[in-house]
Amino acid sequence: MGSLLSYSGISAKIRAMQSKLITEEQIQEILQLPNTSQAIAYLKRTPEYADIWASVNETETHRGQIEKLLKSSIFINFSKIYQFANSEQRKFLELYSKRYEIRVLKEIMTNIFDHRNTDPIDISPYREFFRKHSKLDIDQLITCTTMSELINAMKGNEFYYPLSRIQNHDSALLFDYGMALDLYYFTQIWRVRKKLFSGDDLRQITTAYGEKFDMLNLQFIFRSKRYFHMAPADIYALLIPMNYKLKKDEISSIVEANTYDEARAFFRKTYYGKKYEHLAAHNLEEFYNYMLRQTLEKEARRNPYSVALLYSYMYHKEHEVNRLTIAIECVRYGVSPDEAIQYVRNN
Structure with a gap:
C-alpha cells in the first residue's frame, strides 16, 4: 500500500506523458513526407510537441535546430517529472x-x-x-x-x-x-x-541494470585487450564492481586470457555466449540497449507503482528522440520509407 500511495500521483502524471509519446505508426507517416519542413509541421500538430514547438517556423528551421529542439524536449520532460516527484523519487532522478x-x-x-x-x-x-x-x-x-x-x-x-x-x-x-x-x-x-531503494524498487533496479552492466563490462574488457593491451589489474580497476549473470571466475578467465581469441572462447561459455548465439564482441553495445529496453517495459507493466515507471518513461522519451532524429534525417536525404523504417527500428 505504501508504494501505491507514494507513486499514485506521479504514476498518473507519467501515464499522461506516456500517452503523448510518438508511436511507430506516426514515425511511418513522417517517413512518407516529402521534406523536413512537412515533418516539422507534422510534429507541431502532435500533443507532445504542439506547445513547445508552437513558435517554430518549419520553413526556416535547419538540421542543427531540429536536433536541439528534439533534445530539449527530454530536459523539459525530466524537469516536469522532477517537480512532481517526492523526496525519495528525486533521489533516483538526481542519480539518473x-x-x-x-x-x-x-x-x-x-x-x-x-x-x-x-x-x-x-x-x-x-x-x-x-x-x-x-x-x-x-x-x-x-x-x-x-x-x-x-x-x-x-x-x-x-x-x-x-x-x-x-x-x-x-x-x-x-x-x-x-x-x-x-x-x-x-x-x-x-x-x-x-x-x-528497497523491496520491489531495489529488485527492479537490479534487474534493469544487471544485464546491461554485464554487457558494458564485457565490451570494455574486449576493447581493452584488443586495442590497449591493458594489464589485467588495470582492466579490473575500471570495471563496474558487480556480478549479475556473469560469474566472477568467468570475468577472471576473460580478463586474464593470454590473447583476444582466447578471451572470445571463454566468452562463448558464459550465460550470454550460450543463450544468445548471435552475440559477439562487436555487437555488444546495441544488444545491451535492446535488453535494457525489454526489461524496463516488462517491469513497468508488472509494477506500475514503482521506480521502474520513472526509469521506463525517461528511457522511452530518449528513445523517441533518437528515432525521430533518424526518421527526419531519412526524410532529408530521400531514403525510401521501407528502408528508413529499418534504420529506425534498429535504434
Whole structure:
C-alpha cells in the first residue's frame, strides 16, 4: 500500500506523458513526407510537441535546430517529472540525471576530436537543466579545445578520475573516453542502489541494470585487450564492481586470457555466449540497449507503482528522440520509407 500511495500521483502524471509519446505508426507517416519542413509541421500538430514547438517556423528551421529542439524536449520532460516527484523519487532522478551530464560531456569531446575548436557546441537545450541539476561549469567546459584542457578543467569533479585514467593511453579514442564515463556512472548506480531503494524498487533496479552492466563490462574488457593491451589489474580497476549473470571466475578467465581469441572462447561459455548465439564482441553495445529496453517495459507493466515507471518513461522519451532524429534525417536525404523504417527500428 505504501508504494501505491507514494507513486499514485506521479504514476498518473507519467501515464499522461506516456500517452503523448510518438508511436511507430506516426514515425511511418513522417517517413512518407516529402521534406523536413512537412515533418516539422507534422510534429507541431502532435500533443507532445504542439506547445513547445508552437513558435517554430518549419520553413526556416535547419538540421542543427531540429536536433536541439528534439533534445530539449527530454530536459523539459525530466524537469516536469522532477517537480512532481517526492523526496525519495528525486533521489533516483538526481542519480539518473548524471547521464545528461555525460551526454553533454560526450558532445564536447566529439567536438574536440573532430577539431571543431572554433565552433563550440550550443548548450541552449541544456543550460536550464545544468543550472538546476548540475555542478559542472558547462560554460567553461565548452571553451576547451583539447582533451587535456577539458580533463584539467574538471579537476575536483567526480568525472575527472575516469577520464584521466583513459588519458594515460596514447591510443585512446573518443569511444573509450565515452565508455569510461558510462562505466563510472553505472558503478555509482550499482554501489548506491541499496541505499536508495528497497523491496520491489531495489529488485527492479537490479534487474534493469544487471544485464546491461554485464554487457558494458564485457565490451570494455574486449576493447581493452584488443586495442590497449591493458594489464589485467588495470582492466579490473575500471570495471563496474558487480556480478549479475556473469560469474566472477568467468570475468577472471576473460580478463586474464593470454590473447583476444582466447578471451572470445571463454566468452562463448558464459550465460550470454550460450543463450544468445548471435552475440559477439562487436555487437555488444546495441544488444545491451535492446535488453535494457525489454526489461524496463516488462517491469513497468508488472509494477506500475514503482521506480521502474520513472526509469521506463525517461528511457522511452530518449528513445523517441533518437528515432525521430533518424526518421527526419531519412526524410532529408530521400531514403525510401521501407528502408528508413529499418534504420529506425534498429535504434
